[in-house]
Amino acid sequence: MSVSIFAGKEVQDFLRTVSNLDGADGDARTKQVLHRILSDLFKAIEDLDLTPDEIWAGINYLNKLGQDGEAALLAAGIGLEHYLDMRLDEEDRIAGITGGTPRTIEGPLYVAGAPVSQGSAKIDHDADPDAGPLRIHGVVKDEDGQPVAGALVECWHANSKGFYSHFDPTGAQTDFNLRGAVTTGADGSYEFLTKMPVGYGCPPQGATQQLLNRLARHGNRPAHVHFFVTTDSYRKLTTQFNIDGDPLLWDDFAYATRDGLVPPVKDISGGGKAFGFEADAYKAIEFNFGLIPLEAGKDNQLVYRLRAAA
Structure with missing residues (x-):
């Protein structure tokens, strides 16, 4: 009643x-x-x-969500994290701030403390025969298209099984495999030498997938690569690009795909061994970052959240 x-x-x-x-x-x-x-x-x-039964079922679900450690994953899956980006976009629109690389969600799998290199880093530390070599490179630029020196570019992504180091349930990956950070030189360039990632799915028995099942939604992401770009004079950029051609490119359960974040993937026939790849042929993705200056000397959209560290 x-x-x-x-x-x-x-x-x-x-x-x-x-x-x-x-x-x-x-x-x-x-x-x-x-x-x-x-x-x-x-x-x-x-x-x-x-009903009381429904309410207590919800409370029990929250208990499982905490036990599974999936609150941040669920935040992405129910669109909460994307909604925060929508609000930040609207704040920029109202303030008349335009340009720069589109932001998108951070996700739950960042780990602080990756080794920092100058300009270039090879981050595929573990053997992965199911993943081919990939060169990610580009330039960090300011609002006028000029290179930004001294920017810290952090990168992380999954292996061919869809697992991230430090979160891999198989325990097969070494620390900071497929994770790295570089500082840009005077030309603003950065480079990561790695392996092609694949997408991942929510743990099938976890709380997030349990809810998605009741919504008749899948819990899968297309292949993607995450980035932070941090400097003293510009707002911190949190973004990621998706791998062009992935069948889930525009059907991401975490709603992270955005226009401007799907760069082309080029097949390069030679020169891979010069980068330390096992094969001479490799794939390359050029992705340039555009930064937004600080507002009155402050990053007015910096997000503070609990993050893993090693």
Whole structure:
């Protein structure tokens, strides 16, 4: 039986009490946020006539989500992380800020502490016979198209099995395999010598895929490569490009594919051994980064979040 009590004084007073909204102590922002979230939740319970069984099933799901360590993965899968990018895009539009490489989601699999090289880094430390050689290269540029020296470009991606080092359930990868960082020289150039990645899927028994199954959605990503680009004078860029030709290119469960982030993949017939590749033929992706200057000396869109480190 549906009941309607949310708008009544008893429930509204109760919400203020639970969040201690009128108390003098405590963090005002936390109280404000909790009051709003609880209010929206209570209203949803009433509007959808959620049963106690359904509510406790949801609480049990949250327990499983925490046990699986998949909260950040779920944030990508339900579009929360992309929505944050949409808001940042709109902030830029309102401020009249244009240009630069499109941002897109960071995802949950970054690890801080990758070795830093000057200009170029070979990051495929482990044998992977199912992945061919790949050269990723380009230039970091400012708003006028001029090279940016001293930029830190960080890169990470999956192996041919769709696993990332430090998160590989097989334990087969060494630390920082397919992860690296380089600083640009005076010409702003960077280079990563690596292997072609593939996409990955959510753990099939995990909480994220469990929810996606109930939505009749897949939990797969196209092949992609992640980047951070950091300097003292420009906003930090968080982005990734997807590998052109992947069948899931525009069907990414994490909604990370964007125009401008699908560079062409070139087949190079010779010269691979000069880069340290086992084969002379290799694939190459040129991807240039465009940075946005700081606003009043500050990065007004820098995101602070808990990240893995090694």
